[in-house]
Amino acid sequence: MSGSDKAFWLRCEKKEFERRAALTPTTAKKLIDAGFEIFVERDEQRIFDDSEYEAVGCKLVDHNSWPSAPTSVPIIGLKELPASDSPLPHTHIQFAHCYKQQAGWSSVLSRFHRGHGTLYDLEFLNDAAGRRVAAFGFHAGFAGAAAGALALAAMKEGNTLGRLEPYVNEAAMVEDLKAKLPGGSGKGVKALVIGALGRCGRGAVDLFRKIGLDEDDIVKWDMAETAKGGPFQEILDVDIFVNCIYLTSKIPSFVTAETIAAAGKSRKLRVVVDVSCDTTNPNNPIPIYNINTTFSEPTVPVAGIGEGNPPMSVISIDHLPTLLPREASEQFSSDLLPSLLEFPNRKSARVWTDAEKLYQEKLAEAVKVEGL
Numbered sequence: 300m301s302g303s304d305k306a307f308w309l310r311c312e313k314k315e316f317e318r319r320a321a322l323t324p325t326t327a328k329k330l331i332d333a334g335f336e337i338f339v340e341r342d343e344q345r346i347f348d349d350s351e352y353e354a355v356g357c358k359l360v361d362h363n364s365w366p367s368a369p370t371s372v373p374i375i376g377l378k379e380l381p382a383s384d385s386p387l388p389h390t391h392i393q394f395a396h397c398y399k400q401q402a403g404w405s406s407v408l409s410r411f412h413r414g415h416g417t418l419y420d421l422e423f424l425n426d427a428a429g430r431r432v433a434a435f436g437f438h439a440g441f442a443g444a445a446a447g448a449l450a451l452a453a454m455k456e457g458n459t460l461g462r463l464e465p466y467v468n469e470a471a472m473v474e475d476l477k478a479k480l481p482g483g484s485g486k487g488v489k490a491l492v493i494g495a496l497g498r499c500g501r502g503a504v505d506l507f508r509k510i511g512l513d514e515d516d517i518v519k520w521d522m523a524e525t526a527k528g529g530p531f532q533e534i535l536d537v538d539i540f541v542n543c544i545y546l547t548s549k550i551p552s553f554v555t556a557e558t559i560a561a562a563g564k565s566r567k568l569r570v571v572v573d574v575s576c577d578t579t580n581p582n583n584p585i586p587i588y589n590i591n592t593t594f595s596e597p598t599v600p601v602a603g604i605g606e607g608n609p610p611m612s613v614i615s616i617d618h619l620p621t622l623l624p625r626e627a628s629e630q631f632s633s634d635l636l637p638s639l640l641e642f643p644n645r646k647s648a649r650v651w652t653d654a655e656k657l658y659q660e661k662l663a664e665a666v667k668v669e670g671l
Contacts, residue, residue, distance in 0.1 A: 304643040305335045306372045307392075309357075310365040311342035314378040316594040318346040318465050318624035319435075319631075321375045321392070321421075326632040326639075328355035333640055338372065340364060346465070346624035365389070370416075373642070377421075378618060379407070386414030394421050396617075398661050399546075402579040408665035418662075419654045424638055432650060433634035438620035438627035440502030440543050443574035444490070445472055445622060446614050447539040448510060450570045450598055451488065452479040454610060463594045463616075465624050472623065476510045484511030489567070491534055493553065494543030495519035499574055503541045529553045529584065535562045541572045542585055549582040556587055556603050564608055571601075576617040588613040594621075 307330065309322045322330070324347055327337045339352040341362045353359055365374045366385075373390040380393070382403070387410045395418055397404035411418050424432045450460040466472040477484050490507050494500040500521070507517050518537060525531075528551035534540045535558065542553065559566065577583045578591050587601050598612035620627035638650050645651035665671075 304371075305333075306338070307335060307639070307642075308338040308360075308365055308368050308372045308374045309340060309352075310374050310376040311340045311363050312344065312376060312378055313363070313381050314618065316463075316465070317378055317618055317621055318344060319377055319618075319621050319628045320345050320347055321377050321628075321632060321635070323347060323628050323632045324351040324355050324357075325629060326636045327352060327357050329636060330639060331356045338368070346628065383410070385410065387411050387416040388414040390417040390419070392419045392421060396422075397665075398423065398657070399577075399580060405665040405668040408662050409669045409671060412662060412666055412669075412671055417655065418658050419651065420658070421635070423657050424635075424650055424654050426650065432638050433631050434498060435620040435627055435631050436498030436543075437502035437505075438623055438630065439574050440492075440499035440504075440541070441469075441506045442502075442619040442622035442627075443499075443543075443572045443614070443616075444492075444503040444506035444539070444541055445476055445510075446597060446616065446619065447490070447541060447570045447572040448476050448485060448488070448506075449479060450572075450612060450614060451538055452476075452481070454569050454612070455481055459612070460598050460614075463597050463622060465622050467625075469623060469626060473506075473509050480510065486511045486513060487516075488512055488539065489516040489518070489537040490539040490541065491518040491520065491537040492541045492543060493520045493525060494545070494575075496521040497543060497545065499543035500541075503543060503572075503574070525550075525553075530555050530558045532558070535559070535566045535568045537568060539570045539572065540568060541574060543574050544584070546575060546577045546580060546582060546584065550584050552586055553584045554587060556601075559587065559601065559611065560603060560605050563605060566604075566609060566611070569609060569611055570598075570614065571611070572614045574619060576615050578615050578617075585613070588615060591615050591617050 337357045338360050339357040341349050370388045375392040397407040453460040492500050492503045534554045573585050592615045601611040641648040
């Protein structure tokens with residue numbers, strides 16, 4: 300097995316229902332053509348079959364065997380690693396969700412400190428203009444809006460949204476949503492998207508259009524509309540509210556338990572989709588829930604809405620794009636590819652040097668907190 304700089308090890312995803320992949324057979328083939336060696340862990344959960352990787356020249360390795368991989372081979376994945384105290388000696392490229400002081404952030408980083416490993420967080424790989432080189436934003440918004448529409452449809456039938464299953468493609472998703480909504484489309488449903496000008500917001504708006512919401516019933520807000528500071532009555536006047544902002548600092552809450560209770564029976568709002576999922580962030584602008592929901596239990600009811608008032612629920616799934624795993628993976632991996640091709644020159648390639656500098660800064664904070 301090679302320990303060359305031109306190698307990546309695609310690990311399996313251990314998060315339940317996660318079917319996406321950071322490397323697809325398409326991008327793996329392009330890396331192999333550029334001289335890289337690609338190791339792929341066998342994984343029945345992944346949307347791409349093992350045989351698809353093997354067919355393009357990847358070397359298949361045992362499921363979840365990355366801990367025994369040579370430490371010189373970078374490990375690439377999507378979601379955070381399972382909780383553990385084990386030191387991490389490898390270089391990991393993934394979403395770690397620990398740079399904004401999320402729950403357990405310092406203990407995650409302490410594993411890298413103790414193992415002398417390195418973290419390149421996919422959320423913080425930025426281009427020269429400061430924009431992320433690759434993001435699931437569009438598909439997160441698209442899938443979040445879809446989940447919101449499904450929850451509303453179930454609510455109108457007097458039910459709670461049950462287990463979500465990934466769709467084979469976008470067309471199947473749109474067709475299923477239309478069939479489940481009253482009247483066979485989203486006509487008559489009103490939705491508000493905050494962060495509508497970003498990738499995530501554009502995805503949510505696109506889904507609402509495709510399932511038949513009238514243009515006037517898709518309220519598109521961004522920084523200009525929220526500048527006055529919440530809470531916002533307008534959120535209570537729609538059926539579905541989708542939050543797509545990228546939170547960087549404390550802002551006034553968009554909606555609160557107090558405003559919901561005060562609205563009583565006049566409240567139209569039934570479903571909140573927090574695509575941003577800053578659930579454990581102390582600055583979360585939607586302080587009406589405190590848990591992440593899952594594909595098996597996609598909604599959590601909002602407490603304290605008052606007896607006799609309409610029900611209301613929150614969707615806060617932190618890997619929504621896996622509702623469309625193949626398409627979301629292809630788009631993300633394609634956007635990430637140019638940076639991966641630069642990885643052997645990571646000591647001079649700006650996207651990687653910036654990411655390592657940020658890692659070192661966050662590591663220093665964690666070391667101080669953990670008393671290491």
